[in-house]
Amino acid sequence: MNSGLELWQRAKMSIPGGNGLLSKRPERYAPDIWPTYFSRAKGVEIWDLDGNRYIDMAQMGIGTAILGYCDNDINTAVKSAIDNGVNTTLNAPEEVYLAEKLLELNPFAGGVKFARCGGESMAIAVRIARAYSGRDKIAFSGYHGWTDWYLAANLNGESNLRDHLLPGLKPKGVPYGLKNTVFPFKYNNVGELREIVKREDIGVIAIEGARYDFPTKEFLDNIQRIAEEKEIVVIADEITSGWRMTDGGIYKLTGFKPDIVVYGKSMGNGFAISAIVGKKEVMNEAQETFISSTFWTERVGFVAALKTIEKLTKNKVWEHLNKIGDIIGKGWERLAGKYGLKLHVTDFKPLITFKFEYDDRNSALYTLFTQEMLKKGYLVTNSVYVTYAHNEDIIKEYLKNVEGVFKLIADAIWHDNIPEKLETSIRDEGFKRLN
Ligand SMILES: Cc1ncc(COP(=O)(O)O)c(C=O)c1O
Numbered sequence: 001m002n003s004g005l006e007l008w009q010r011a012k013m014s015i016p017g018g019n020g021l022l023s024k025r026p027e028r029y030a031p032d033i034w035p036t037y038f039s040r041a042k043g044v045e046i047w048d049l050d051g052n053r054y055i056d057m058a059q060m061g062i063g064t065a066i067l068g069y070c071d072n073d074i075n076t077a078v079k080s081a082i083d084n085g086v087n088t089t090l091n092a093p094e095e096v097y098l099a100e101k102l103l104e105l106n107p108f109a110g111g112v113k114f115a116r117c118g119g120e121s122m123a124i125a126v127r128i129a130r131a132y133s134g135r136d137k138i139a140f141s142g143y144h145g146w147t148d149w150y151l152a153a154n155l156n157g158e159s160n161l162r163d164h165l166l167p168g169l170k171p172k173g174v175p176y177g178l179k180n181t182v183f184p185f186k187y188n189n190v191g192e193l194r195e196i197v198k199r200e201d202i203g204v205i206a207i208e209g210a211r212y213d214f215p216t217k218e219f220l221d222n223i224q225r226i227a228e229e230k231e232i233v234v235i236a237d238e239i240t241s242g243w244r245m246t247d248g249g250i251y252k253l254t255g256f257k258p259d260i261v262v263y264g265k266s267m268g269n270g271f272a273i274s275a276i277v278g279k280k281e282v283m284n285e286a287q288e289t290f291i292s293s294t295f296w297t298e299r300v301g302f303v304a305a306l307k308t309i310e311k312l313t314k315n316k317v318w319e320h321l322n323k324i325g326d327i328i329g330k331g332w333e334r335l336a337g338k339y340g341l342k343l344h345v346t347d348f349k350p351l352i353t354f355k356f357e358y359d360d361r362n363s364a365l366y367t368l369f370t371q372e373m374l375k376k377g378y379l380v381t382n383s384v385y386v387t388y389a390h391n392e393d394i395i396k397e398y399l400k401n402v403e404g405v406f407k408l409i410a411d412a413i414w415h416d417n418i419p420e421k422l423e424t425s426i427r428d429e430g431f432k433r434l435n
Contacts, residue, residue, distance in 0.1 A: 110280025
């Protein structure tokens with residue numbers, strides 16, 4: 001067992017579930033061999049606890065390190081903030097500068113609130129939206145975090161959230177009184193949304209900017225029409241998609257007009273910062289309800305975000321992410337074609353993803369992919385959060401290595417001996433209690 005997995009066994013003794021984020025559990029990758037912990041990281045490189053070096057062609061800080069790990073410019077700005085004090089009796093001026101920057105980038109908006117995590121910023125957005133609309137009920141599509149308003153969707157049965165990124169989310173502990181307050185609809189499925197709105201007095205609609213697929217024009221036009229007709233507050237959750245296609249969010253590409261946009265993840269290149277940006281009259285409702293927390297005023301997040309946004313916009317980083325994502329996606333398709341592997345590559349290039357098409361064998365095949373690429377010095381899964389630090393040479397070398405592994409996988413499918421090739425148990429796809 002590697003040192004990371006040894007520590008993981010220890011972690012589970014003191015931390016229920018082992019850590020604070022499902023997506024960093026080894027059970028999500030290759031449970032018995034995943035390095036699990038890092039000692040240091042730079043650019044796209046990570047070193048584990050045994051001194052092994054990997055190229056990260058997987059999650060890049062679960063989508064946070066959009067410029068690459070340990071970026072010198074961001075770190076220099078943050079270090080200088082640290083040396084001048086980060087949390088004092090007085091406010092950090094950078095809170096104002098960042099709010100002004102976000103209003104400049106979102107001309108529709110007139111107010112900004114800050115938080116640190118995605119889930120909590122969606123909870124803030126939902127509180128403000130409910131306060132403004134005066135109605136409790138929410139229709140939503142996609143993943144929006146761990147909080148009560150969202151998990152309440154599964155009070156009607158755990159399958160409601162199955163098609164929204166994470167299957168198996170348990171709503172235990174979520175007040176039963178929240179049952180029938182939130183209603184999921186599939187992305188790009190206008191019919192489902194129409195049905196919900198006909199049946200329920202919806203006050204808020206929340207959608208993701210994009211996950212695997214882009215929103216269709218029909219989908220967005222209909223949301224806009226329904227929202228106008230019924231005076232519903234619309235939240236665009238750009239926590240994952242924001243900064244990956246434009247200087248702000250996918251909504252900017254489509255002409256969609258949300259009332260609130262929410263950012264998180266990559267806005268501080270790994271430092272914790274999130275933002276709720278909305279129309280002035282909507283955001284002013286934050287004055288009528290209590291929303292306040294000590295660490296929402298801490299300085300590092302603001303400083304990191306200001307520097308990250310400066311670098312993102314100056315270099316139009318999203319163009320690089322799209323170009324590299326496209327090369328990766330086309331590379332997967334070419335190699336899959338060459339070895340007769342059935343897979344589908346999704347549209348959203350900066351978070352490029354392939355999906356095997358082998359039904360109940362998919363999880364075993366993803367695990368095999370991770371296992372074999374680990375041997376070649378790569379952290380992989382079937383998605384890549386592309387970053388500014390991934391360049392064409394890195395991708396060329398990665399695809400060379402993928403070729404050998406795709407060939408091995410195709411052989412295992414052909415000979416129907418996938419279990420014999422696996423040196424680890426198979427990864428989990430959703431939420432599961434760990435023992
Ligand atoms: C679209 C979206 N919303 C909300 C969240 C929750 O953010 P966090 O994990 O920072 O709480 C995520 C995280 O993956 C996300 O992708």
